[in-house]
Amino acid sequence: MPTSKDVAQAAGVAQSTVSYVLSGKRPISEKTRKKVEDAIQQLTYQPNAGARALASRRTRVIGLVIPFIPELHMASIMEFVSVIANTARLYDHDILLVTEDEGAPGLQRVVGQQICDGLILMQVEGDDERLPVVRSLHVPVVLIGIPHDPSGLVCIDADFEMAGEQCVHDLAAAGHEVISVLDWQPEVVDRHVNYVERFMSGTDKAAQSLGVKVLHLPGGTDREVIAESVDKALAETTGVPAFIAPDGTVQDVLRRVLSSRGLTPGTDVSVIGSASPTLAELQPIPLSTIDLRPAEVSRRAVKIICDLLETENQGPTESLELVPTVITHRASTLRPPHGS
C-alpha cells in the first residue's frame, strides 16, 4: 500500500504538500496540484483511515445501533439501515453496525475506543435504558424515536400524531362515523415505543374535532385476536366500517379476516394500512396507506448527525424533528361522497 510519503516522493514534493492537496486547507499552485494528483493516480494511493483518524481525531464513521426485533419487523428495519448507509456515504462517512445485544456498554465501547464519531440509535423506547448513557457520551447522538423525556437529546421521527389525524380525517371525509384503530403487534406495544401513543393521540384528537367515534382495538398477528377485534368493530359500527392498521404485519392478518367475513375493502369496508407505495400497489386491492416515511426519517437522521459532526460539538444540543407523514388514497377506502 502506498503512503502519502510515496506520493510526495513521486511528485517531488513534501508529504505535507500532499496532505494539503487532499484536504484543501492551504492554497496550492495549479502546477504542484497536478503533479500530486497524477502521482496519486499512478500509485492508486488511498489515505490510511487509521492514521487519518489518529491525526485528525475524526474517524468518519457513524455507529448505527440496530434493534433486535422479532422477525416480522426486519423488513422495515432493513429499509432504515440501507438508506442510512447510503446517505452516510453522501457525506463521506461509513456506518458501523452496533447490535442491540451489546446494550449500553456497546455504546460506550465504540465511542470509548473512538471507532465512531457519533451514533444513530434506532427504535428508541419511551423510557429507554440507554438514555442515561447516551447523555453521558461526549459525541453527537441522534435518536430515531422520541423518548418520554427528550431533554438534552437530539431526536427525529415520523410525525405519528399527524399520521393518526390524517387517517381519521380522511375516513371521516369519506363518510365513516365509526373508525376502528387496530393496535400494533404486542411485541411493539410491550416495548413502550411511544409512537404508538402519539398515533393514538392523533386519532383521538381528530375524532373529537370531527365528531366521529374512534374505537381502539387489540392488534397483533394472531388471527383470533384480529378476528375478535373485527367482530367487535362490526358490532359497534353503524354504516360502512372503517379500519386503520398502522402496523404492516397487523394489516396483513386484517386483510384475511375481512375477506373471511365477506367484506371487500373499498366497497363494504375501508382500510388504511402502512406500506411503501410499491407494496401498496401490488395488493390485490391497492391499499390506501399512511406513509410513515422511513427513508426520509433515515436521511434526515444522517444529515443531522453529519451537521453536528461538522460544527463540532459546541456544548450540549437538543432538538426534536418530526417528519410529516403522507396519506394516499387507493382502492381500499371509500371515496368521499362529493368530489375532492
Add this chain to the structure above:
Amino acid sequence: MPTSKDVAQAAGVAQSTVSYVLSGKRPISEKTRKKVEDAIQQLTYQPNAGARALASRRTRVIGLVIPFIPELHMASIMEFVSVIANTARLYDHDILLVTEDEGAPGLQRVVGQQICDGLILMQVEGDDERLPVVRSLHVPVVLIGIPHDPSGLVCIDADFEMAGEQCVHDLAAAGHEVISVLDWQPEVVDRHVNYVERFMSGTDKAAQSLGVKVLHLPGGTDREVIAESVDKALAETTGVPAFIAPDGTVQDVLRRVLSSRGLTPGTDVSVIGSASPTLAELQPIPLSTIDLRPAEVSRRAVKIICDLLETENQGPTESLELVPTVITHRASTLRPPHGS
C-alpha cells in the same frame, strides 16, 4: 479520553508495559499486572482504535457488503446481517456496512483505506461482476453464495441441492407422484443467483432416483402467475398434489391461491415452504419447511473470515463449504402412509 500513557503514569510503569499487559505478548509479574489493571479501571481506559490499527496493521473490522434487494427480501437479509454482527463480536471484531450501491469500487475503497481487514459478500451471483475485484484484493474475502467459477475464492452457502433432494424425497415418501416446484420470484431469478439452479438440480436428481415426476413452474408474487402455475399443476397431477415453494414470499401467495381453489394444506394438498420455525408454527396450518439455515451460514462465514485473519493470508486460499439444510414436517404435508 485517557491514553495508555496516562494509565502507565497512574500505575507507575512504562507505556509499553501497559501495552504488554493488554496484549499478553510478554510475561508480566502479577504485581504490576494488578497495578496496571487497577489504573485501567480507575481511568476507564479504552485503547484508541485508530492508533491500534495504525501500529498493528489490523483494524478488527470486517466489511459486510449487503445487497440492494427488492423490499420483500429484506427480512431475510436482516437475519444474516444481525447474526453476522453478533458473531463478529464473539471474535472481537466489528462490522462495517458496505452497500451494494457502491459496487466494486466500494470494495476497493474500504480495503484500500484499510478501514477493514476483510470482507463478507452476501448474495453473490453466479457471474458476479465483483469477482475480478475480489480476487485482486489482498485481504480475505468470504462469499455467501457460490459463483459459477469459485476458483481462488472462499465460499459458503446453504446446500440448496440437498434441500431440493430432501423436499422431493419427503413428498415422494408421503405418496405424492407428481410434485410441483414453484420458482423463486423473478427479482431473484434474474440475478442468476445460482442457488436456484442448485435447488432445482436437487429436486430433479431426487425425482429421477425415486421415479416421481417434478414440474417446474413460474413463481413470483404476482397472484395471476401463481394461480396459473397452480392450475397447471393440478391439471397434470394424478392423486394429491404437492407444492414446493422455497421462496418465502412466493409461498405466501401460494397459500392464498390454494385456499381460493378450496384446497387445504395437509389434507387435499401438501405444501413445503421456507420459513423459520417460529414463523412456520405461527401459520394457520403449521407449515412444513425446508430450513436453509441462514443463521448457521452467517456464523460460519464469520468464523471462516476470522480464522483467515488470525492465520494471516499466507498465499491465496480457496474453499467451498455447504451447510446442510433441515426439513421439518408440520401440518401442511401429508403423513407418510406407513408410520415414520
Add this chain to the structure above:
DNA sequence: ACGCATCGTCGATGCGCATCGATAACTCAC
C-alpha cells in the same frame, strides 16, 4: 530599488499504540 504583504511549500512534530532491543534484577550451578 527597497520594504512589506501574500502566496506556496517545506520540515518538524505529535496523535496513541505495538514492538523491538536493551537492561536491570534475579536465580541457579559450579
Add this chain to the structure above:
DNA sequence: GTGAGTTATCGATGCGCATCGACGATGCGT
C-alpha cells in the same frame, strides 16, 4: 561468588497522516 540463563520492565522507534510555524519567492507601492 562469578558467569550463564531467565524474567520483568523500560526506552526508543515507527506506523501514516494532519497541522503548525517558518521561510523563500513573488508582487505591490513608493
